[in-house]
Amino acid sequence: MAETQPYGDRRRTPHIVLVPSAGMGHLTPFLRLASQLSARDCRVSLLTTHPTVSAAEARHIDAFFAAFPDIRPLDLHLPLLDPSELDCTDPFFLRFESIRRSAHLLPRVLADASPPVSAAIVDIAAASSYLPAVADMGIPGYVLFTSSAAMLALCAYLPTYLATKSTFGVGDIDIPGAGRVPKSSLPVLLRDPNQLFAKQFLENGQALPKADGILVNTFHALEPEALAALNEGKVTPDLPPVLAIGPILPAMSGEGESVSAPLAWLDQQPDRSVVYVSFGSRTAMPAEQIRELGIGLERSGLRFLWVVKSKVVDRAEVEVGLEELLGEEYLTKIKDRGMVVKDWVEQVEILRHRAVGCFVSHCGWNSVTEAALYGVRMLAWPMGGDQRVNAAVVARGGLGIWVEGWSWQAEKEPVKGEEISERLRDLMAAEGLTASAATMGAAAADVGGTSYQVLTHFIERLSL
Structure with missing residues (x-):
């Protein structure tokens, strides 16, 4: 039956296709945005690329579609790449490239979608090839930038910065209106033009002006300067509107399998007494640093919940048990005030728990926005990629502290346990930081606030 509209109301229900790339850090905000758009009466389809890099992605996608049956999957089977041709071994960067090279398959998928597609929202990692493919079909194309507005400013400005240099090389980068990104905070792979990631990052940055808009999972109270610089044309004059729509609220019933043991353990702990430690879905620490x-953690004297990750891809490597990593003696020593797990945990459920007092994090952007949403102060310990840029956002926003001298992926010296314990005690005693994190949480959770209004206007525009 044909859809009817009230007399005089010419608005239509938009059909929005979301196109994520690889890795939980990219998939999670797309699943959350899909659920939010569906809840706001949009028709939503989610492009799913096969195969996934990790088993965690496959589990989350299956659970998501089971929880949200109104959201339609659109399958895209990726061509295989020869890693030796690309001089890259990172499975996620290889998958980014495979997705970028599959853009010629997208038109058929979108043409077969019903009803006709109103707009496509593509992952920044695929922007250079997918935005032109969408534009050729006459479909409005938007980018979902899956990191901070500060990192978006770097991505957008880097082509301009490099155009002023006679040879490819990066130093400290002064981004107009958005501040300085020191060379030490740049993703290590950006320093070598021959690296696959450097080529992807530059080409995707060059593609941003081709978008009809850029959606970012951030909010004004957390990154006011960066958002203003982007939207006032200071970073680059040809950038489309940057729409801060975050924090994109968790899809509580569709993001994965909760592990009950950590939550049951937290239920037994005093309010705001537990240090939660997790370094994300793909950050694996060397055994010595673990x-x-x-x-x-043991010397701090604090209660802690620690999620240990010793491998990058859950399908690719032999599992190492906690006893082998930490020793049975250690696990026995800490059992009365600490819990260590290697299973997947539902991080949102942990961060919103009354017992959690601070979060030791690598500063992946999903983790930062989740901590902000629940007003949990952070000890920022970036490990690579965009994480030092994000850690600077955490420190500037009063959400936590960042020890800038601590090592990351390009550096070999481990941070010693005694220094870690001192910083943890300092953080848990910092009442001013507790207050500023709570203030940030209130701004992030403001239903009907600026981010909600921006998303409302976005949907309304597509409904005309």
Whole structure:
């Protein structure tokens, strides 16, 4: 039956196709945005690329579609790439490239979608090839930038910065209106033009002006300067509107399998007493640093919940048990005030728990926005990629502290346990930081606030 509209109301229900790339850090905000758009009476389709890099992605996608049956999957089977041709071994960057090279398959998928597609929202990692493919079909194309507005400013400005140099090379980068990004905070792979990631980052940055708009999972109270610089044309004059729509609220019933043991353990702890430690879905620490972190947590005297990750891809490597990593003696020593797990945990459920007092994080952007949403102060310990840029946002916004001298992926010296324990005690005692994190949480959780209004206007525009 044909859809009817009230007399005089010419608005239509938009059909929005979301196109994520690889890795939980990219998939999670797309799943959340899909659920939010569906809840706001949009028709939503989610492009799913096969196969996934990790088993966690496959589990989350299956659980998501089971929880949200109104959201339609659109399958795209990726061509295989020869890693030796690309001089890259990182499975996620290889998958980014495979997705970028599959843009010629997108038109058929979108043409077969019903009803006709109103707009496509593509992952920044695929922007250079997918935005032109969408534009050729006459479909408005938007980018979802899955990191901070500060990182978006870097991505948008880098082509201009490099155009002023006779050879490819990066130093400290002064982004107009958005401040300086020191060379030490740049993703290491951006320093070598021959790296696959450097080529992807530059080409996707060059593609941003081709978008009809850029959606960012951030909010004004957290990044006012960066958002103003982007939208006032200071970073680059040809950028489309940047729409701050975050924090994109968690899809509580559709993001994955909750692990009950950590939550049950938290239920037994006093309010705001627990240090939660997690370094994301793809950040694996060397064994020596894992042991030093364990020493620091034990010596701090604090309660802690620690999610240990010793491998990058859950399908690719042999599992190492906690006893082998930390020793049975250690696990026995900390059992009365600490819990260590290697299973997947539902991080949102942990951060919103009354017992969690601070979060030791690598500063992946999803983790930062989740901590902001629940007003949890952070000890920022970036490990690579965009994480030092994000850690600077955490420190500037009063959400936590960042020890800038701590090592990351390009550096070999582990941070010693005693220094870790000192910083943890300092953080848990910082009442001023507790207050500023709570203030940030109130701004992030403001239903009907600026981000909600921006998303409302976005939907309304597509409904005309």
